[in-house]
Amino acid sequence: MISIEIPVLHGKYLRELIESIRSQTFQDYEVIVVNSSTAEEISDLIKQYGFKEVKENVKLLKARYLAHINTRGEYSLLLDETRILRRDALKILSSLNHDMVIIGEEEIGNSFWIKLANLDKENIMECNTPEAIKGFVLPRYFRNEVLVKAFMVLRENLKEKFDEVIFPDHELLYYEASKVSNDVFVLKDKLIMHYGDSKLSEIVRKYYRYGKSLKVLNSTPYEHLTSISRKKRNICKGNKILLYLLYVARGIPFLVGYLL
Numbered sequence: 001m002i003s004i005e006i007p008v009l010h011g012k013y014l015r016e017l018i019e020s021i022r023s024q025t026f027q028d029y030e031v032i033v034v035n036s037s038t039a040e041e042i043s044d045l046i047k048q049y050g051f052k053e054v055k056e057n058v059k060l061l062k063a064r065y066l067a068h069i070n071t072r073g074e075y076s077l078l079l080d081e082t083r084i085l086r087r088d089a090l091k092i093l094s095s096l097n098h099d100m101v102i103i104g105e106e107e108i109g110n111s112f113w114i115k116l117a118n119l120d121k122e123n124i125m126e127c128n129t130p131e132a133i134k135g136f137v138l139p140r141y142f143r144n145e146v147l148v149k150a151f152m153v154l155r156e157n158l159k160e161k162f163d164e165v166i167f168p169d170h171e172l173l174y175y176e177a178s179k180v181s182n183d184v185f186v187l188k189d190k191l192i193m194h195y196g197d198s199k200l201s202e203i204v205r206k207y208y209r210y211g212k213s214l215k216v217l218n219s220t221p222y223e224h225l226t227s228i229s230r231k232k233r234n235i236c237k238g239n240k241i242l243l244y245l246l247y248v249a250r251g252i253p254f255l256v257g258y259l260l
Contacts, residue, residue, distance in 0.1 A: 002020050002029045002090055003073030003144070007063035008081045011042040013195050022085045026091035032070045034063040060170065061165035065151050076147055078140045078170070079155065082195040084108075089191035099146050099183040100139035100174075100213070102130055104190040111198040116246040119238040125188055127236035132178035134230055135171035139184060150176035158222045166213040172222060204253045211257025228255070 004021060008014055014033075020129060031051040035042055036058055036107060054066050077093065079085075083105070093101065107117045124137045153176045155162050165172065178184070183242060197203045217226050224230075224248040228251070235243055 001073040001075075002026075002094060002143070003068075003071035003076045004029055004031045004079060005034075005064065005067035005071065005076055006031065006079045007034045007036065007060055007067065008042060009036050011037055011039060011045070011081060013084065014042060014081050015045060016046070017079065017081060017084055018051070020087070021090075022049065023087055024085065024090045025088050026042060026094050028094070029090060030071065030073060032067045034067045036063060046121045059164060059166050061154070062163045063156070064169060064173070065162075065257060068147055068151060071144065076142050076144055078142070079192075080171075081202045084193045084195075086191045086193070089128050092187070092189065092191060093141050094175075096141075096185060096187070098185040099143045099181040100185070101141035102137055102184065102186045103141060103192055104188045105192040105194050106190040107196045108193050109147055109196070109198050113203060113246070113249075114196060114198050115202060116242055117196050120243060120246060123235050123237050123243070124233060125186070127234040130184055130186055132171075132175045133225075134233070135168060135174065135225070136233055137186075138174050139177070143181075145156055146177050146180050147173065149180045153179075153258040161216050161220060165217045166216075167210040168214065168217075168225065171225065175222070177226065200249060203249050208253040208257040211254040211259075214254075214258050226258070 006017070021029070032047050032054065033051055034054045034056065035046065036056065043053060043055065052070060054070060056066060058066065064078065105121055107114045107121070128137065130137050150173050154172055158165065197206060214226055217223055
């Protein structure tokens with residue numbers, strides 16, 4: 001069985017995500033939603049589909065932890081409310097036997113910034129190796145016990161700061177999971193569609209928040225993950241100047257959020 005773990009705050013695309021799960025060709029799964037929203041309609045939606053709800057107002061890393069300790073599956077698929085599954089996603093994943101799987105994704109939409117984000121994803125998958133220390137390509141499918149060990153070490157190392165982490169929640173999990181196992185498989189099939197940032201203003205707001213939240217790692221064993229240089233990636237496809245424009249649009253608000 002596959003445990004699908006979803007933290008929710010806004011719920012804008014939650015119904016679409018749930019429908020993409022319900023329509024899967026592989027049906028041996030459970031869904032655990034950690035609901036940090038105050039909107040009653042989100043709880044109603046989760047109950048309508050018969051999924052397990054954990055109702056608690058927590059930040060992202062804690063939400064992922066609460067979801068995982070409520071799972072029963074051999075494997076876990078870490079999703080977000082903005083990520084929609086292709087109809088055969090679970091069937092393909094269920095046929096794999098790896099501790100971690102990096103899954104191909106595609107941004108939904110046709111704006112200038114969406115096109116650049118898709119080009120960036122293509123470069124990440126085609127031109128770079130999946131190094132946990134870099135953290136720009138992340139597994140979403142984990143063997144259960146690998147995640148359990150990663151969470152255990154993170155809680156021990158971060159102590160009270162564990163409950164404060166928003167970004168980089170997923171990178172921290174991969175970083176510790178990579179110490180447990182080096183069995184990482186890269187699946188280039190685009191099984192996940194993502195509602196990303198279609199406007200420059202959305203990019204600026206998001207990466208400013210990311211930069212602010214990164215400060216929680218200061219004075220922890222993960223302070224080295226605040227280094228911006230670790231994010232340097234190889235580019236082998238598309239227009240480098242346009243991609244650098246995307247990196248500047250993300251990087252400047254990120255640095256402002258982190259430094260202020």
